[in-house]
Amino acid sequence: MNYRAMRSIYLFEMARTWRTLLQSIVSPVISTSLYFVVFGAAIGSRIEEIDGVSYGAFIVPGLIMLSLLTQSISNASFGIYFPKFTGTIYEILSAPVSFLEITASYVGAAASKSIILGLIILATAALFVPLHIAHPFWMLLFLVLTAVTFSLFGFIIGIWADGFEKLQLVPLLIVTPLTFLGGSFYSINMLPPFWQKVTLFNPVVYLVSGFRWSFFGIADVSVGISLGMTLVFLAVCLCIVAWIFKTGYRLKT
Amino acid sequence: MQPIISVSNLSKTYATGFRALKNINLDINRGEIFALLGPNGAGKTTLIGIICGIVNPSEGKVTADGHDIIRDYRQARSRIGLVPQELTTDAFETVWATVSFSRGLFGKKADPAYVEKILRDLSLWDKKDSKLITLSGGMKRRVMIAKALSHEPQILFLDEPTAGVDVELRRDMWEVVRSLRDTGVTIILTTHYIEEAEEMADRVGVISHGEIILVEDKAELMRKLGRKQLRLQLLNPLDAVPASLGTYGMELADGGRELVYTYDTAGERTGITSLLQDLNESGIRFKDLQTHQSSLEEIFVSLVRKQP
Numbered sequence: 001m002n003y004r005a006m007r008s009i010y011l012f013e014m015a016r017t018w019r020t021l022l023q024s025i026v027s028p029v030i031s032t033s034l035y036f037v038v039f040g041a042a043i044g045s046r047i048e049e050i051d052g053v054s055y056g057a058f059i060v061p062g063l064i065m066l067s068l069l070t071q072s073i074s075n076a077s078f079g080i081y082f083p084k085f086t087g088t089i090y091e092i093l094s095a096p097v098s099f100l101e102i103t104a105s106y107v108g109a110a111a112s113k114s115i116i117l118g119l120i121i122l123a124t125a126a127l128f129v130p131l132h133i134a135h136p137f138w139m140l141l142f143l144v145l146t147a148v149t150f151s152l153f154g155f156i157i158g159i160w161a162d163g164f165e166k167l168q169l170v171p172l173l174i175v176t177p178l179t180f181l182g183g184s185f186y187s188i189n190m191l192p193p194f195w196q197k198v199t200l201f202n203p204v205v206y207l208v209s210g211f212r213w214s215f216f217g218i219a220d221v222s223v224g225i226s227l228g229m230t231l232v233f234l235a236v237c238l239c240i241v242a243w244i245f246k247t248g249y250r251l252k253t
Numbered sequence: 254m255q256p257i258i259s260v261s262n263l264s265k266t267y268a269t270g271f272r273a274l275k276n277i278n279l280d281i282n283r284g285e286i287f288a289l290l291g292p293n294g295a296g297k298t299t300l301i302g303i304i305c306g307i308v309n310p311s312e313g314k315v316t317a318d319g320h321d322i323i324r325d326y327r328q329a330r331s332r333i334g335l336v337p338q339e340l341t342t343d344a345f346e347t348v349w350a351t352v353s354f355s356r357g358l359f360g361k362k363a364d365p366a367y368v369e370k371i372l373r374d375l376s377l378w379d380k381k382d383s384k385l386i387t388l389s390g391g392m393k394r395r396v397m398i399a400k401a402l403s404h405e406p407q408i409l410f411l412d413e414p415t416a417g418v419d420v421e422l423r424r425d426m427w428e429v430v431r432s433l434r435d436t437g438v439t440i441i442l443t444t445h446y447i448e449e450a451e452e453m454a455d456r457v458g459v460i461s462h463g464e465i466i467l468v469e470d471k472a473e474l475m476r477k478l479g480r481k482q483l484r485l486q487l488l489n490p491l492d493a494v495p496a497s498l499g500t501y502g503m504e505l506a507d508g509g510r511e512l513v514y515t516y517d518t519a520g521e522r523t524g525i526t527s528l529l530q531d532l533n534e535s536g537i538r539f540k541d542l543q544t545h546q547s548s549l550e551e552i553f554v555s556l557v558r559k560q561p
């Protein structure tokens with residue numbers, strides 16, 4: 001393994017985060033705070049408790065997931081799309097690094113960023129609502145697993161995209177709707193029975209549900225299934241990446 | 254001695270179906286400066302791209318210092334530095350950061366003293382903390398060379414290093430290339446400036462339409478293909494070349510005021526002595542004369558023109 005190369009890419013990507021601190025960290029924190037003000041305090045006080053948890057607290061895991069997903073995807077997709085766009089990718093392709101090392105470095109950096117971000121949002125949330133985390137280990141596990149999985153997903157999008165529109169298309173048309181409809185702001189038990197069934201096809205439901213369970217011990221679907229679905233999605237992404245690198249798809253001519 | 258780069262039966266067909274390289278065979282000797290000369294679209298960048306791992310070959314095999322570029326890509330690539338044709342840099346990085354990054358990327362231990370040396374050699378030291386976006390094109394080109402040298406490669410590819418570069422920088426660059434060669438680095442440069450190949454190279458390869466049409470020692474090439482002309486400015490203009498001088502195949506120029514004799518420098522005898530004697534006997538007198546040797550450029554143009 002070329003650890004020095006991995007370290008170089010990782011640090012390069014992290015340096016990009018610090019350089020664009022405002023965009024990478026501050027703006028998601030602000031927008032999340034606004035959610036808390038609006039949904040937690042203003043509207044939330046009029047919504048009754050869900051399974052014994054106040055609405056303000058109930059939405060915290062969902063909001064963190066929302067940021068985690070969108071940020072993982074955008075960090076990772078941008079991270080690999082940009083060198084492709086400017087042409088600096090030539091250096092990575094000509095370096096003695098394996099595709100596995102390249103992926104691990106980019107995905108690692110993107111996931112690190114969104115994990116840091118998730119924790120910051122969690123801390124921000126604690127300022128607005130009293131929080132108690134029932135299963136801290138599982139909370140971290142879901143956080144890391146989700147960040148890694150969706151960074152990998154973003155990495156694939158970044159390689160696939162051949163224009164800025166495509167780069168934004170998938171997050172906008174697929175990920176955001178799935179997240180909003182994935183039980184971030186409600187328990188799927190609140191839906192009519194038919195929609196409860198439909199919702200089970202939405203992978204985000206499993207993430208939010210598992211994550212929420214680690215906070216409050218309550219879940220829409222069982223934790224084992226949540227974890228299993230996340231791992232399945234991770235495996236699918238890994239297979240796609242392996243294929244991309246085997247064929248050089250959109251990277252080599 | 255084993256060649257440092259060996260390309261055998263290499264072909265490339267792009268996804269569009271276009272055959273950019275056709276069965277290339279080429280050996281690069283250790284420690285030489287090799288100029289790959291060819292018009293735009295000949296396949297120079299494609300060939301370099303394959304050797305450096307950016308373009309997938311369709312057929313054939315390449316080794317660098319004995320290592321297969323695909324099977325042993327780590328070994329092969331760690332020996333190679335590439336300065337691509339396009340100026341592509343990370344706008345917001347500093348010179349120092351980007352060169353250090355390249356070194357790490359190639360798996361070399363950080364060595365600030367070495368990075369400093371490269372930056373000084375390329376007159377980049379006082380710009381080391383500048384962001385790349387603030388640099389001129391020429392300076393960026395130097396940064397790209399510094400990046401390519403950061404991991405102490407044995408082989409350096411320069412893809413059109415002086416395209417769009419001012420004269421001063423070009424001289425500087427040639428200086429750098431020569432001093433690198435003196436330290437044992439093998440240099441392969443592509444160019445469509447003949448002047449560059451003529452000035453720099455030990456050997457020249459000519460590529461056209463994806464085929465290597467000639468590889469030759471530069472001096473040998475100039476000797477072999479170099480034709481010399483003797484031009485005589487006559488005192489009295491002529492209407493036609495006198496029949497007595499028919500065997501020399503001369504031509505009249507400048508409205509009969511000039512006689513032009515073309516001869517091969519490779520020949521044992523140039524025939525000049527007897528020509529001058531015969532001129533004297535025919536009573537043709539001249540006031541001045543020059544000789545002119547064809548440049549690599551003329552050779553090149555005539556070679557490429559022969560292609561379909």
Ligand SMILES: Nc1ncnc2c1ncn2[C@@H]1O[C@H](COP(=O)(O)OP(=O)(O)O)[C@@H](O)[C@H]1O
Binds near residue numbers: 268291292300
């Ligand atoms: N990605 C590509 N897809 C299709 N054709 C290409 C591609 N890249 C280069 N070519 C074609 O291959 C030929 C050789 O290109 P190139 O190697 O860049 O030539 P050179 O560097 O000698 O100017 C050109 O005709 C070019 O149009």
Ligand SMILES: [Mg+2]
Binds near residue numbers: 297298299338412413
């Ligand atoms: Mg080219």
